[in-house]
Amino acid sequence: MIVKYLKENSKNNQLSNAERRYEIFVLRNLTANFFPYLMHGMLSQIAFRLINAPTFVPAYLLTLSGGSNLIVGVALFFQGLGQTLTPLVGANLISHRKRVLPVGLMVGMAMRINIFFIGISGLYLSEEGALIAIIIFLGLFGMSEGMQGVIFNFLSSKILPVSRRGMLMGTRNFLGGTSASIFAFLVGSYFLEGQIGTSGYSLTFIVSFFISVGGLMVLLFLREPEPPDISKKIALLEQLKEIPAILKKEKAYRSFFLARAISTMGKMTLPFYVLYAGQNVSLSGYVLGMLTFVFTLSNTFSNLVWGLIADLYGFRIVFLSSISFWIAGSSVFFFSSSLEAIILVFAVVGGSLSGFEISSRNLILEFGTLKDRPSLIAIANTAAQMAGSLGPLLGGFIATWFGYEKVFLTGTSFLFLGGALVVFFVAEPRKRFNDLPR
Secondary structure: OHHHHHHHHHOOOOOOHHHHHHHHHHHHOHHHHHHHHHHHHHHHHHHHHHHHOOOHHHHHHHHHOOOOHHHHHHHHHHHHHHHHHOHHHHHHHHOOOOOOHHHHHHHHHHHHHHHHHHHHHHHHOOHHHHHHHHHHHHHHHHHHHHHHHHHHHHHHHHHOOHHHHHHHHHHHHHHHHHHHHHHHHHHHHHHHHHOOOOHHHHHHHHHHHHHHHHHHHHHHHOOOOOOOOOOOOOOHHHHHHOHHHHHHHOHHHHHHHHHHHHHHHHHHHHHHHHHHHHHHOOOOHHHHHHHHHHHHHHHHHHHHHHHHHHHHHOHHHHHHHHHHHHHHHHHHHHOOOOHHHHHHHHHHHHHHHHHHHHHHHHHHOOOOOOOOHHHHHHHHHHHHHHHHHHHHHHHHHHHHHOOHHHHHHHHHHHHHHHHHHHHHHOOOHHHOOOOOOO
16 A cells, blocks of 8 residues: 555655655554544543433433523533634644644543533532533533544544545444443433432433543554644734635635534534423433434444445535435424434434534545644634534524424524535535545
8 A cells, every 4th residue: 555655656746755754654553543543432432422412411401400491502502602712722732733642632631521520510519500510511611622623633634544534433433422322321221210310410421521531541542643844833813813814715615614604503403302302202211311322323323324425425425415314304303203203303313413523524624735724624613613502592592482393494494505505615625635645
């Protein structure tokens, strides 16, 4: 593989010697790097999928708030707001560094500490105090997650060749989702069913914290390549001033940046699936665990399919296909609210969301150059997280005054509009760009 790469590039002098050494290092260490990358996904995603799944946190908040849809929307708004405020901070922290893993380890630990305090709050505070504390820690979790989204995505682009990125990431997400789905089913059956009040939720988050810390430590075994060219260190304000120029230079990136933000508004539906389900079936710990299991398992297995499609045809088709399935899944609630229909919705939306996430994150990696990529990721993530924070808040207002069906209708409209923008204004970027050798 490496010999083939050298022969191809010896015919033309497109790459400098330093760039060749960088890319050969990536290929030689791919197997050694993929194992800790895989183990990190298997262990860390237990906690992160639990926090971000549209089941445990919304149900936990609804219980603590006495059934307020608006409080659920406000709490998730603060998590999204935290994610909105920090991507550019994350880019500023790493854009001038040859190695970004040390920063990623520190920010990753901050994420996990917030999960621990979310769990502790439910054990030692009153329901009102726990609700306030959880909203605060969700906001802080969002802030660290916003930075880590840039840092870890950039790290992934350094260690995974673009032509294999889809399947490798799909495999990682598949195994991470499998472990998370099994964990969710077990805690639904034992922690939530066997504990009084909200203590079952608290124990769930505390246990997931310790598992995810183990996942973080595995990253110490990564062999991170040092790129031949990096950006100069600049102040955050100066970096903010560069945003208009970046958006102006990359027309296709600008269109996708907008389409991704609009589509992300469709996430307003996520926390309200389980709340709508609770109106129609008894939302016991077993049912909550089962729905999380179905959602996560569907999310997990579809990652392999999406990854294979991405490697064959590109992430653009994955983005559009996932949106189509997401709209179809949400539409089931317009026709039925039985337990079978609820399970079907969670299965279809879970699979669709995995395609949406993997394509959203990876399409960004196919614009611009490695040097500019931290800023490109941060700008796109900032817009998407801003939309992601406003979505649940808007959904909370709509659910309170107009009902859950109107939330689903509004969310699917945003998904349709975002998909249409990609269809008409964003060509497959892989046709014009290749970051690392095939």
